[in-house]
Amino acid sequence: MGIQGEKLQTKVNVPTMMKAAVLNKPFDIEITEIPVPQIEDDEVLVKVMAVGICGSDIHYYEHGRIGRYVVEKPIILGHECSGIAVAVGKNVTRIKIGDRVAIEPGITCGRCEYCKGGRYNLCPDVKFLATPPIDGAFVQYIKHREDFLFPIPDELSFEEAALNEPFSVGIHASKRANLQPGSIVAIMGMGPIGLTAVAAVRAFGASTIIVADLEQNRLDAAKRLGATYTINILENDPIEEIKRLTGGKGVDVAFETAGNPKALQTALQVVKRGGKLAIVGLPPQDEIGLNIPLIADNELDIFGVFRYSNTYPLGIKLLASKFCDFKNLITDRYSLEQTKEAMERARTNKKESLKVVVYPNGIIEE
Incomplete structure (x- = not known):
């Protein structure tokens, strides 16, 4: 069905056309006009207010692919997003016009064994924003199924809500x-995922958080978010430093968030006997050599981490509590018309930029 005309006319003026930033091919982003999408009965039309640039956006922009996901036709990037509900389908009951919402970007089938088992991030039929061939959120309006939209309180900014992803x-x-x-935790890699992981493990009660990266500005940001110790790997050997900080024992849990083979091998080396390794980052190659005798002899548990499931309500609650100042992660702000410049900034300015945000309906200072 189309947009609920009568409801809209009395509350929100929604245009028929909108601006979108379209990736035609690597390094080629064009601002064009496309129709505002029409919603189905179980969908909500959201006016997009803030979109964070993710590492996956940069990969598609620069290389046109991530593993098996290949950009074969023009695509709209962006999946870390939030906005305002401006139209609702007739079967929508939880979201109302005017609600400020965080958008969980993956729409799953809800019927397969993974969805029914609570691990819907493994759904083989997921439609994830900005993952080919699904368009993303570098648009002024986006439609999304109601069950993957989450109201946010007034005290939570659109930027923070986008960072919930x-x-x-x-x-x-x-x-x-x-x-x-x-727990004593080590996190390898202080990109946006690593930085927000600092906040996550802190929320889960980690007593000591040790982080490693080669960019000092990111280490400084990690410290502000609650990291106990920071290691600049250009100046110190992270294995030696972590062993020293833990009395030679190693950490209870290590996260690898950089997608770097060396960082993964380092993370494995710093886990204590009987400890755990969570592999979060995706490396450019499919196979990486790991010390199998070390894994077996120390009975290490290794966990693959693919996106998330059932996290958005908790994330919003934690962010709204202001236990961490995520606003400090926002270093660069761009309009939709400046999306290419925003992508270049995120791609090339790792020494200064932390999180680059695009504002499809105008830059807001919150």
Whole structure:
């Protein structure tokens, strides 16, 4: 069905056309006009207010692919997003016009064994924003199924709500590793996923958080989010430093969030006997050599982490509590018309930029 005309006319003026930033091919982003999508009975039309640029967006922008996901036709990127509900389908009951919402970007089937078992992130039929061939959120309006929209309180900014997406990865990794209060945790890689993982493990009660990266600005940001110790790997050997900080024992849980083979091997080396390793980052190659005798002899548990499931309500609650200042992660702000510049900034300015945000309906300072 189309947009609920009568409801809209009395509350929100929605245009028929909108601007979108379209990736035609690597390094080629064009601002064009496309129709505002028409919603189905179980969908909501959302006016997109903030979209964070993710590492996957950069991969598609730069290389046109991530593993088996290949950009074969023009695509709209962006999946870390939030906005305002401006139209609702007739079967929508939980979201109303005017609600400020965080958008969980993966729409799953709800019927397969993974969905029914609560691990819907493994659904083989998921439609995930900005993952080929599904268009993403670098648009002024987007339609989304109601059950993957979550109201946010007034005290939570649109920017913070968009950051609930990468934050959810850290929450899910903490759940996968059954992270216990009082744990000593190491996190390799302080990109946006690693930084939000610092906040996640802190929320789960980690007593000591050791982080490693080669960019000092990211280490400084990790410290502000609650990291106990930071290691600049250009200056110190992370294995030696972590062993020193843990009295030679190693950490209870290590996260690898950089997608770097060396970082993964390092993470494995710093886990204590009987400890756990969560693999969050995706490396460019399919196979990486790991020390199998070390894994077996020390009975290490290794967890693969793919996106997240059932994390958004908890993430919103934690963010709204202001236990961490995620606003400080926002270093660069761009309009939709500046999406290419925003992508270049995120791609090339790792020494200064932490999180680059695009505002499809105008830059907002919150």
